[in-house]
Amino acid sequence: MKNGGILQAPLKKDKKPRRVRCGRSCCVFFCLFVCLLLVIFVLAVGIAALIIWLVLHPHSPQFTLESAQIPTLQVIQPATQNQASAAATVNADVILSVQATNPNRKISIYYEVITVYISISGAQIGKTQVPAFFAGHQNITLLVAEVKAQSVPVQSSVSTLLQSQISQNHISLQARVDVKAKLKIGRYESFSFWVHTRCTLVVTPPSGNITGHLQSHSCHMVL
Numbered sequence: 001m002k003n004g005g006i007l008q009a010p011l012k013k014d015k016k017p018r019r020v021r022c023g024r025s026c027c028v029f030f031c032l033f034v035c036l037l038l039v040i041f042v043l044a045v046g047i048a049a050l051i052i053w054l055v056l057h058p059h060s061p062q063f064t065l066e067s068a069q070i071p072t073l074q075v076i077q078p079a080t081q082n083q084a085s086a087a088a089t090v091n092a093d094v095i096l097s098v099q100a101t102n103p104n105r106k107i108s109i110y111y112e113v114i115t116v117y118i119s120i121s122g123a124q125i126g127k128t129q130v131p132a133f134f135a136g137h138q139n140i141t142l143l144v145a146e147v148k149a150q151s152v153p154v155q156s157s158v159s160t161l162l163q164s165q166i167s168q169n170h171i172s173l174q175a176r177v178d179v180k181a182k183l184k185i186g187r188y189e190s191f192s193f194w195v196h197t198r199c200t201l202v203v204t205p206p207s208g209n210i211t212g213h214l215q216s217h218s219c220h221m222v223l
Contacts (some may be wrong), residue, residue: 070212088159
């Protein structure tokens with residue numbers, strides 16, 4: 001363009017600065033960084049757990065059935081057989097002696113809840129709780145749990161089976177011990193956990209003044 005005989009070059013527009021874009025590479029880098037942190041964390045926790053296990057070598061508490069006494073065990077048939085709602089009932093008194101063992105040399109155990117159940121042919125007839133207690137290193141404590149059943153209704157199949165076993169002088173009972181406990185290492189206390197013990201008992205029935213006693217048993221523990 002001419003302006004007083006002087007040619008002027010056209011004005012150039014200033015270019016906007018380009019933005020630096022991370023794009024996909026930044027996302028990939030961030031994901032790799034997070035994964036690396038997770039791997040390091042998992043490895044650290046695993047190494048710490050391995051060191052603790054090697055130093056303390058922890059063992060779960062153990063429960064052993066020492067004896068069982070049956071002062072009372074009766075099956076009472078309904079007075080009226082014609083009523084559909086009538087059911088046989090069971091009266092029972094079962095006393096179990098259970099040995100609780102803490103096999104750990106450096107770990108104490110606090111037993112928070114101990115519940116004992118007694119069943120006949122899968123039908124629960126009673127339960128009781130043992131008071132909470134503290135067990136030091138390599139401690140052995142003898143627990144006595146008495147389960148009483150008073151007029152507990154049972155199905156006819158259970159009452160018939162129980163009467164048959166009483167006449168044969170051997171009765172099969174099922175005992176269950178559910179324990180809620182936590183470990184103590186110095187000042188540190190672990191979270192609470194459950195230990196379940198299941199036992200099958202064969203006992204003699206009581207007769208007159210003679211108390212029924214344990215003949216044989218088998219137990220297994222479930223964590």
